[in-house]
Amino acid sequence: MRIGARLVDHHHHHQARTSNGGMGSVAYIGKRTATRKRSCVSRTRMRVMARQRRTALQELFDACRKIFKGPGTVPPPDDVQRLSHILDSMIPEDVGLSAERQFFKTKNEIKEIPGVTCTTIYKCDNFSLCIFFLPPGGVIPLHNHPGMTVFSKLLIGSMHIKSYDWATGRATSSAPSSAPPHLRLATLKADRVLAAPCDSSVLYPTTGGNIHEFTALKPCAILDVLGPPYSKDDGRDCSFYRDYPYTAFPAYDEVAQEKEGLEECYGWLEEIDLPENSHIDGIEYLGPPINIEPVCH
Ligand SMILES: [Fe+2]
Numbered sequence: 001m002r003i004g005a006r007l008v009d010h011h012h013h014h015q016a017r018t019s020n021g022g023m024g025s026v027a028y029i030g031k032r033t034a035t036r037k038r039s040c041v042s043r044t045r046m047r048v049m050a051r052q053r054r055t056a057l058q059e060l061f062d063a064c065r066k067i068f069k070g071p072g073t074v075p076p077p078d079d080v081q082r083l084s085h086i087l088d089s090m091i092p093e094d095v096g097l098s099a100e101r102q103f104f105k106t107k108n109e110i111k112e113i114p115g116v117t118c119t120t121i122y123k124c125d126n127f128s129l130c131i132f133f134l135p136p137g138g139v140i141p142l143h144n145h146p147g148m149t150v151f152s153k154l155l156i157g158s159m160h161i162k163s164y165d166w167a168t169g170r171a172t173s174s175a176p177s178s179a180p181p182h183l184r185l186a187t188l189k190a191d192r193v194l195a196a197p198c199d200s201s202v203l204y205p206t207t208g209g210n211i212h213e214f215t216a217l218k219p220c221a222i223l224d225v226l227g228p229p230y231s232k233d234d235g236r237d238c239s240f241y242r243d244y245p246y247t248a249f250p251a252y253d254e255v256a257q258e259k260e261g262l263e264e265c266y267g268w269l270e271e272i273d274l275p276e277n278s279h280i281d282g283i284e285y286l287g288p289p290i291n292i293e294p295v296c297h
Helices: 002-009 011-017 032-038 043-052 056-067 077-088 250-258
Strands: 117-123 128-134 139-143 149-156 158-166 183-195 201-203 211-216 220-227 240-245 266-272
Touching: 056 077, 056 128, 056 220, 077 149, 077 201, 077 220, 128 139, 128 211, 158 220, 211 220
Parallel strands: none
Antiparallel strands: 117 128, 128 220, 139 211, 139 240, 149 201, 149 220, 158 183, 158 211, 183 266, 240 266
């Protein structure tokens, strides 16, 4: 994603810049490591315990490492199910958040309304783990995930989700030739409200709503697993879109009449530059650490 790439490039910069500013707009619950230090459990015993009780985040990370094979690949259904299952049972605390505690400061505490922020827990060539934070009314505009499989888990809050896939087959061939060249027909896949706690969702390179938009109704935290991550150099840059109702172009009435309810299933997408107010700031990840040492079997 253009957003992702920018985030990674400037991650450390942002950490420094926002150490007493933007970063403070997301409040994590106390670091677990700090609590552990105070206990009398020896280091060795702690390691044993850690091995025995792998955290949900560690389980997710280990599964991702096995499942994502890199650019040009899509995990098989069994693996998708496995990952979905892990994500389904994850709770905010698994990434150092709490649904009980407000993680955006109120408007009185900060001078400007907080924008959308993102923290990268981990990123490699095959996959990345990120959390997006949306304040109420915050929007991640319509964007695509070229060649990617993406798992999303709404951990906190509620949001409206709208998603599309590019229309294929009969729909595209029957589209009127007078269609403006910069518009492309897309199939509406979702247009609904999601509220935590809820199951995770998954999108694929060409199905499952690869192009989507999130609008927060309440403060939201969304855990995203991207495989592979955005990479401009590798031809997986993020594009942004504006959508128009199918009926926005009167020339298409004829087709609409032909197929009942067509206007509800389709929309026209126009590629646009990243909207001005849609910049996503990167913030430091302060949740539980993951062990990135290779697992031996
Ligand atoms: Fe996305």
